[in-house]
Amino acid sequence: MTRYARHLQDVTINNPFPGLPRLEALIGRKIVSRIGSNESMAIEQHTVSRLWGDALYELARLYPDPYATAVRERAATLNGVTAANVVVDAGADSLIALFLRTRVSPGDVVVCTAGSYPTFRYFAEGVGARIVEVPYAETEGVLHNDLPALARAAREHDAALLYLANPDNPTGTFHRADAIDTLQSQLPADCLLLLDEAYIDFCAEGERQGVLPNTARLRTLSKAHGLAGLRVGYAIAPEEWIAKADQIRTQFAVSSVAQAAATAALNDPDCSARLIADTLQLRDQLASALLQRGLQILPSHTNFVAIVYPDAATALAKQKTLLSQGVAVHRPPHPSMQHVLRVTAHPDALQATVLAALCQA
Ligand SMILES: Cc1ncc(COP(=O)(O)O)c(C=O)c1O
Numbered sequence: 001m002t003r004y005a006r007h008l009q010d011v012t013i014n015n016p017f018p019g020l021p022r023l024e025a026l027i028g029r030k031i032v033s034r035i036g037s038n039e040s041m042a043i044e045q046h047t048v049s050r051l052w053g054d055a056l057y058e059l060a061r062l063y064p065d066p067y068a069t070a071v072r073e074r075a076a077t078l079n080g081v082t083a084a085n086v087v088v089d090a091g092a093d094s095l096i097a098l099f100l101r102t103r104v105s106p107g108d109v110v111v112c113t114a115g116s117y118p119t120f121r122y123f124a125e126g127v128g129a130r131i132v133e134v135p136y137a138e139t140e141g142v143l144h145n146d147l148p149a150l151a152r153a154a155r156e157h158d159a160a161l162l163y164l165a166n167p168d169n170p171t172g173t174f175h176r177a178d179a180i181d182t183l184q185s186q187l188p189a190d191c192l193l194l195l196d197e198a199y200i201d202f203c204a205e206g207e208r209q210g211v212l213p214n215t216a217r218l219r220t221l222s223k224a225h226g227l228a229g230l231r232v233g234y235a236i237a238p239e240e241w242i243a244k245a246d247q248i249r250t251q252f253a254v255s256s257v258a259q260a261a262a263t264a265a266l267n268d269p270d271c272s273a274r275l276i277a278d279t280l281q282l283r284d285q286l287a288s289a290l291l292q293r294g295l296q297i298l299p300s301h302t303n304f305v306a307i308v309y310p311d312a313a314t315a316l317a318k319q320k321t322l323l324s325q326g327v328a329v330h331r332p333p334h335p336s337m338q339h340v341l342r343v344t345a346h347p348d349a350l351q352a353t354v355l356a357a358l359c360q361a
Contacts, residue, residue, distance in 0.1 A: 003160060003190035004244060005127075006105040013247040019066040037063050059256040066251035068259050074266040075219070075234045080209035084239045087246060088262075090253040092198045092220040092233040097123045099216050099235070100161065102245050103192050104129050109157040113145050115170070115337035117196065120163045132157050135336065136171065142298055143308070144173040151186035158188055165196040167203055170332045170342045172300030177208055184215055192216060192241075198223055198233075199302035201276055202283075206301070211238055223303055224272050224279075225265040230258040279303045283345035293359040304344045307358065312338035321357045329358075 003009075020031050039062050049057035068088035076083045089095045096119060104110060106128030112120050114133035124131050134153050137146035145168055154162045164183070167174040175183075184193050193215040200206040201224030216237035222228035232254055235245070254262075265271065286305050290297050298306040309315040319331050319341060330342040341358070343349050 001190075002240060002244075004103055005101065008102065008244065008248070015066065015247070015251055017066060017251060019063070019251075021065045021069050022067065034062070039063060056257060059260055062256055064252055064254060064256040064259055067246070068254050068262075070263040071232065071234065071254075071259055071266065074263055075236075078266060079219075079236055081211055081236055082239070085211050085236055085242060086234050087237070087242045087249065088232065088234045088254055088259075089249060090231040090233070090258075091222060091228075092196060092218045093119050093123075094231070094250075094253060095216075095218045095233050095235045096120055096163070096194065096196065097126070098245050098249055099192065099194050100124055100127045100129065101248055102241070104160045108160040110161045110163065111150055111153045111157065111159045112163040113150065113168070115332055115334035116145070116163075117165045117169045118333055120165075120194075120196075124163075129160075130157075132159065141296065141308075142173060143171045144168070145171075145175065147175060147179055147183045148186075151183050154187050154191050159191050161192045161194055162187060163194045163196065165198065167197075167199040167206070167301040169199065169302065169304075170306050170330070170337060170340055171298050172199075172302045172304060172306050173298060174203055174206065174301035176205060180212075184213060187214065189214070194218070201225075201272065202280065202303055203301040211236055214238075216241065221262050221265060224276050225262075226272075226275055227258070227261055227265060230255070230261050232258045232262040279345050282347065282350070286343065286345055286349050289350060289355055290358065293355060295359055304342050307341045307343065309339045309341070315339050315341050318358055318360070321360070322354065325353065325357065327354055327357070 020034060024031055042061060046057050048060050071088045072083040072086045075086045089098055100123050104127050108129055109132050110124045110129040111132045114135050121131055132153050134146055134149045136143040145164060150162060187193060195215050196218045198220045216235045218233060218235050220233040283300060283305060287297055290307060296308045298308060315331055315338060319329055322329055331338060332340055
């Protein structure tokens with residue numbers, strides 16, 4: 001039996017506002033007059049309409065579909081699953097929080113890599129989890145998630161959930177499908193593998209269809225679809241988990257604008273293909289420029305490059321120099337990763353002043 005957070009184990013929570021698309025499906029006809037939702041009437045010359053046009057105003061004025069049906073269906077088709085295997089929320093971040101809330105009770109152990117994507121830890125603290133961190137492994141100078149050690153920690157602590165970003169942030173490194181399958185097979189039977197694939201679209205070898213056993217795969221529209229400000233992501237998971245997650249999800253968190261844009265973006269693969277190709281080209285240019293200047297970088301499968309400095313003080317000094325020029329690069333907050341700077345593959349990163357500041361002694 002699936003292990004849910006204790007207070008959710010044997011209950012079904014009903015959404016009081018399942019939305020008009022569900023009502024239409026129930027009664028078998030279109031709703032032509034929505035006078036039950038307490039939305040505002042349309043007015044002439046609304047500020048949003050003047051600034052961004054009537055189409056955006058109309059989306060902004062009305063409550064969204066709480067189940068983001070169009071996004072679910074499109075995401076399902078793209079990933080070779082059914083819509084019942086997909087849940088949409090306000091970005092991969094919200095999905096991390098959602099699966100933690102669904103599966104973890106206060107005091108339960110969650111396992112992650114020390115210094116990996118810190119939002120996981122932030123949300124895990126928020127549900128009262130006990131967090132067990134496993135250090136990165138280092139192979140020939142390359143930091144990567146230590147999959148056998150993560151599995152060991154999950155077994156040793158009977159973890160409710162193991163979080164893995166693949167490709168990883170901030171290292172940018174990636175584990176292939178067979179390694180992920182081995183990791184999953186080594187976890188306790190009721191431990192959820194929360195597999196954060198925010199960067200998978202940048203990683204040709206990452207392409208993989210379907211639902212993975214005991215795993216929730218997280219995807220985002222923020223990276224390869226260029227919609228970070230709109231906040232849309234989705235998870236692919238076993239149907240039963242999706243149904244449970246839907247019971248506690250903030251049902252209107254993904255706005256009508258975000259849903260419309262996400263559906264359009266998922267329907268336009270050429271657009272994301274161009275964005276990915278341009279990003280990869282910039283990333284390779286950035287990596288070469290940094291290598292030429294004698295910096296140590298990690299092999300990236302993402303839209304950023306991680307630079308490894310000899311120590312935290314050096315990385316901090318570079319970051320401060322750049323900040324004094326109004327340039328923000330990221331230094332991971334975790335004590336074990338403060339010697340790293342993470343630079344996004346963006347034309348600004350290739351400016352001579354930025355490259356100079358990153359490598360000056
Ligand atoms: C590993 C990882 N997961 C999730 C996210 C957040 O994605 P979203 O914008 O969909 O919340 C990021 C953003 O940087 C990330 O690096």
